[in-house]
Amino acid sequence: MILDDVHRGIQKNRKRKRVGRGIGSGHGKTCGRGHKGYGSRSGSSRRPGFVGGTMPLFRMIAKRGFNNAAFADKVLAINVSVLEEKFTDGDVVSPETLAQCGLAKGRFDSIKILGNGELKKKLTVQAHRFSRSAEEKITAAGGSIERLL
Template sequence: MALSLNNLKPAPGSTHKKKRVGRGPGSGLGKTAGRGHKGQKSRSGYSSRAGFEGGQMPLQRRLPKRGFTNKFKKQWIEISLAKIDANFNAGDEITPEILHERGLIKKAKHDLVILGNGDVTKSLKVSAHRFTKTAKEKIEKAGGSISEIAKAVAADA
């Protein structure tokens, strides 16, 4: 039999009948419809607040506050030389934008640092905000060049 729109059906066992609740004692889920007896949770329109523990002091309030988060923390996107070497050809120019286009790093909103993990087998022109010492040595040893991108500093008014 040829496959066409009029004879499509799901694989056996992949679909189930919808559970019909509150349809009398014969259904097995009549009367309270699986909600137990009385109480706030049995009513229609009930919705619980996240972290609500029935009036008991919630866990997020029982635990002490510790430390703080520095919102000015410097964040880096890290990529290894092994990844760069595997995804680029000799003589290619590598910038954060190109790495993002190829899907090797997420959006280039943080500064990029090149790590010295792995080996470089071809000469590459790499531009990044920072390089580790071993990454610099390996790129230059393979005949490549590096250029550090200077991040523009906003002038204080």
């Protein structure tokens, strides 16, 4: 390997191609567009996926089934272990307090509390959904559950 070859031909700030500046420039007359045809005309551009008359790939591949992901509810899942870390004893855990702690970022339709981890603090948890194990752990620690609509 020749070290000099590594950076040969690489330019950080490349000058733009100045077309239509005479035969000597190499980009005169047709300005790199060739003779006639669609590409030589003004306003010519290919749409994404155009394969030049051949059947496009996205039409060749079979399409099956239905995906409902665009319409499904976006659920924010939070484990009890995270509540143990972020909140102190006697706190109220609500969507607003979760956002203040940086746990509820972005857009979501509902919050679900999951039972992964241990909980020893007495918390009042307000959420849309609870897993059975999360419910048991919160009530066992002396806390309470409030379901939001």
